[in-house]
Amino acid sequence: MPTYTPSNNIKKIGTGDESGTWGDSTNNNFDIIDRAANGFYTLDIQTLDTTGSGTEGSSSRPYVLPLSASALLSIGHYKAIRLISSGSLSADTYLKLEGDNNARVYMMQNDTTSAESISVVVFQGTFSASRSAEVAQGQFAILFADGSGASTSHVRHVTEDLSPITKPVTIRNASAATTAPQLTVESTNTGSVSGPFVELERNPSEAGATNDFLGGVLFTGYNDAGTPEKIIYGSVLGKIKSPTDGSENGELNFYMESGGTTLSFLELGHASAQAEAVVNTAGADVDFRVEGDTLPNLFGTEASTDKVLAGTGAARISGPSSHLVQVEGDSSHPAGISVTQSQTTTAGPLLTLAKSKNGTIGSSTIVADGDTLGTISFGGDDGEDLANVGAEIKTVVDGTPDLNDIPAAMEFRTTAATESTPTTRLKIYNDGAIGVGTATPSSTGGNDFQILTSRGPDASPQWLRSPTAMEFIHEIRAEGGNNPSEMEFGLPNAQFLPAPRGAIRMFNTSAFQTYVFEIKNLVPMNSGVNIRAQVSTNGVFYDNGANYYSENVATDFFQINYTGTTHNTSGKGFTQGLTFSNASRNDNITAVMPSTGLNANGSSGLLESASTRAMAYFLDAPILGIQFYFSSGAIKTGSIAMYGLRKSFDYTGD
Numbered sequence: 001m002p003t004y005t006p007s008n009n010i011k012k013i014g015t016g017d018e019s020g021t022w023g024d025s026t027n028n029n030f031d032i033i034d035r036a037a038n039g040f041y042t043l044d045i046q047t048l049d050t051t052g053s054g055t056e057g058s059s060s061r062p063y064v065l066p067l068s069a070s071a072l073l074s075i076g077h078y079k080a081i082r083l084i085s086s087g088s089l090s091a092d093t094y095l096k097l098e099g100d101n102n103a104r105v106y107m108m109q110n111d112t113t114s115a116e117s118i119s120v121v122v123f124q125g126t127f128s129a130s131r132s133a134e135v136a137q138g139q140f141a142i143l144f145a146d147g148s149g150a151s152t153s154h155v156r157h158v159t160e161d162l163s164p165i166t167k168p169v170t171i172r173n174a175s176a177a178t179t180a181p182q183l184t185v186e187s188t189n190t191g192s193v194s195g196p197f198v199e200l201e202r203n204p205s206e207a208g209a210t211n212d213f214l215g216g217v218l219f220t221g222y223n224d225a226g227t228p229e230k231i232i233y234g235s236v237l238g239k240i241k242s243p244t245d246g247s248e249n250g251e252l253n254f255y256m257e258s259g260g261t262t263l264s265f266l267e268l269g270h271a272s273a274q275a276e277a278v279v280n281t282a283g284a285d286v287d288f289r290v291e292g293d294t295l296p297n298l299f300g301t302e303a304s305t306d307k308v309l310a311g312t313g314a315a316r317i318s319g320p321s322s323h324l325v326q327v328e329g330d331s332s333h334p335a336g337i338s339v340t341q342s343q344t345t346t347a348g349p350l351l352t353l354a355k356s357k358n359g360t361i362g363s364s365t366i367v368a369d370g371d372t373l374g375t376i377s378f379g380g381d382d383g384e385d386l387a388n389v390g391a392e393i394k395t396v397v398d399g400t401p402d403l404n405d406i407p408a409a410m411e412f413r414t415t416a417a418t419e420s421t422p423t424t425r426l427k428i429y430n431d432g433a434i435g436v437g438t439a440t441p442s443s444t445g446g447n448d449f450q451i452l453t454s455r456g457p458d459a460s461p462q463w464l465r466s467p468t469a470m471e472f473i474h475e476i477r478a479e480g481g482n483n484p485s486e487m488e489f490g491l492p493n494a495q496f497l498p499a500p501r502g503a504i505r506m507f508n509t510s511a512f513q514t515y516v517f518e519i520k521n522l523v524p525m526n527s528g529v530n531i532r533a534q535v536s537t538n539g540v541f542y543d544n545g546a547n548y549y550s551e552n553v554a555t556d557f558f559q560i561n562y563t564g565t566t567h568n569t570s571g572k573g574f575t576q577g578l579t580f581s582n583a584s585r586n587d588n589i590t591a592v593m594p595s596t597g598l599n600a601n602g603s604s605g606l607l608e609s610a611s612t613r614a615m616a617y618f619l620d621a622p623i624l625g626i627q628f629y630f631s632s633g634a635i636k637t638g639s640i641a642m643y644g645l646r647k648s649f650d651y652t653g654d
Contacts (some may be wrong), residue, residue: 004071006147007103008036011071028071035077042082043075045093045112045120059127062094067102074098079105083120083135085112092119092134097155100125103147105158110135125150133157138188200238208243214250233257241270258286289313295333311335318386319379353395371397373408390415392422398430470516475641483525483634489517489642490536490625507624512644516579519560519628519640523573526633531560531574536625573638 002025003012010029013022035041045063054060067076075081076098083095089112097104110120114137123132124145131154135141142158171182185196200215202208216237222228234256241249251269255262267281280286285303292298297313305322307315312328329335341349353374358365367373376393379386392413399407407430413422427435476487490507507515522531560576628640 002071004069006101008032008077009067009069009071009099009102025071028073031073032071032077035073036079038080039078040080040082041075041078042084044086045083045095046086048095051096057089057091057093059094059121062096062123062127064096064098067097067099067104069099076104080107080109082109083112085114087113089114089118092121094121094123094127096127097122097124097145099147100150100153101147102145104145106143106145107140108135108143109140110137112137122155123153124155125153131155138190208240210240210242212240212243214238214240231257232262253281258284287313316386319377319389320387367397367401367406369397369400373397373406388420389422471512471644471646473642473644475639477639478522478635478637479639483636485634486627486629487635487640488625488627489640490623508644511646514579514581514645516577516643516645517626517628517640518643519574519576519578520638521573521575522628522638522640523636524630524633525636526630529633530631531576531628532631533560533626533628535623536627573636 002014002017004010005012010032011025013025018025043065046057048063048065050056050061051064052061057063065076065081066074068074085093093112097106106122108120108122112118112120117137119134119136121132121134122143122145124147125131131152133141133143133155135143143155144158145155146153148154185198187194187196189195202212202214216235218232219234220230220232223231232255235254237253237255239251239253241251249270251267253264253269254266256265257263261284263284263286264281265279265286267278269278270276279288279301280303287301287303289300290298295311297309297311299310300313301308302313302315305315306324307322308325309315310325310327311330311333312326315322315326318326327335327337339349339351341347353376355367355371355373356364357367357371373395375395377389378391379388380390382388392411394411394413395408396411397406398409401407409430410428411424412426413424415422425436429435474489476484476489478484478487519531560578629635
């Protein structure tokens with residue numbers, strides 16, 4: 001009795017069977033073997049019989065690929081089958097392999113027609129999505145049906161379900177073509193997001209850990225040693241930076257062999273949870289260079305000197321030192337830096353030079369008096385190098401810094417002929433004092449009442465005293481409820497004065513010989529009073545007539561408007577200009593005060609002339625203070641201003 005092979009149902013003739021007719025069975029068997037080995041068939045899937053109920057071609061009523069159980073030739077014997085459709089398919093189509101216990105291998109090409117991409121779902125036995133294989137439209141697939149029975153049989157893609165290769169695989173190509181590929185991964189899918197992919201997967205059975213290597217690509221060759229050694233000349237390695245669920249980080253490293261040492265040239269990854277791309281992560285002598293269209297060194301670094309370069313590939317000293325950033329140019333590529341601010345407000349671009357006293361980058365320590373905050377240096381080539389400074393603009397701390405308070409001075413410095421270092425030619429101090437031709441202008445009052453002049457066209461400018469300059473010294477006001485009984489100049493105990501510059505400053509015989517007092521609309525509290533004045537050489541105003549003289553006056557004061565009276569009608573007061581000398585000699589001091597002024601007429605409210613007098617003091621010491629007051633009552637409103645006429649800049653006497 002005949003039996004049949006388990007895969008293709010080839011008839012095995014029993015001993016003594018089919019005497020004289022076995023040839024028909026044998027020839028049929030050869031036809032089956034031929035189809036199973038290399039047979040190819042184009043099959044219209046819609047011409048196949050269906051089984052079950054429902055929509056034709058559905059999972060409940062699939063098309064059946066026949067395989068005779070009695071060794072008769074069937075379409076299912078063909079090894080390679082091209083699937084087509086006479087009509088357009090509207091949904092995935094199901095194809096059942098006949099013979100639940102027949103293990104077979106098929107090559108299938110899905111060339112069916114449809115309005116949209118559909119698949120042919122191939123299964124064996126009872127349909128199960130998990131035990132079937134899809135062949136997408138346009139796809140070629142190798143399928144294996146295991147024939148394990150109606151309820152357990154499984155159809156698999158051979159290319160997807162092969163067991164993992166556990167040993168290294170070598171692909172050799174002896175082609176002489178240097179660019180001929182040894183391995184090509186090709187995708188024929190026309191989808192916009194489809195393409196060939198190569199996946200390097202670390203053991204999926206274990207959780208990843210920080211710094212686990214995921215895989216890599218190695219580029220190897222041999223050196224020229226007596227016995228050539230295999231060298232990894234370059235590699236790309238991927239690793240896990242953080243496996244934390246929801247915040248995973250990866251890293252990709254590019255390594256190259258340099259001088260017999262493997263160096264990290266580029267790292268793409270994370271540092272402190274911040275994504276970054278780092279060149280020369282190992283901190284070795286690895287340069288970075290960006291090439292322009294016509295400039296080979298558009299931008300880059302020189303690792304050996306820790307320099308950032310633009311326009312050049314080699315760092316050099318320019319000015320007083322070799323700087324962190326160096327920009328060089330030529331006639332085709334002019335060196336320069338442009339800073340532009342595009343904004344609808346009044347804001348403009350900002351260039352900041354700043355200093356911290358702390359030696360650690362990112363930390364803060366307050367600067368100190370004399371510290372340089374920044375310098376703009378102008379250098380030149382002396383035929384040997386660029387380490388030469390022709391001029392500088394320098395800013396230094398000028399005073400004691402505090403929170404949100406950095407007092408500073410600015411210096412403009414040039415280098416003289418035959419000299420190698422710049423000298424300060426102009427300095428602006430924090431209080432606005434300006435030194436031209438010197439770094440140390442007058443510390444008090446700056447260059448008040450000096451003139452900037454030159455001794456000739458070849459001489460440097462310098463500050464000189466003006467021979468006629470009048471300097472404002474101080475002003476005292478009676479206003480806003482401040483009604484002093486007197487207005488005192490020069491003495492430190494004056495009660496109703498804004499803080500003066502000081503007594504010595506007011507009566508400074510080394511700077512001033514002549515003083516002018518401007519009395520402006522001085523209104524008394526009482527009517528019918530006179531304006532008087534007293535002087536002092538020792539801090540006490542004179543109280544007898546022994547040491548002074550005032551015409552027609554024999555008291556301790558001199559009366560400025562001797563014959564006239566001052567009224568306060570309609571708030572109009574007394575206006576007067578007084579001038580006197582105060583020589584620096586201690587004998588026969590003379591103070592002359594020509595008196596001519598205007599005061600308000602009490603009856604008419606008009607201003608009338610007061611008497612004019614020349615009053616003189618003969619004292620034994622320079623005057624240190626003077627006070628003005630009314631003969632009765634306090635001062636209601638008005639002011640008195642004090643001026644000094646500076647001595648000539650070439651004055652040599654007292």
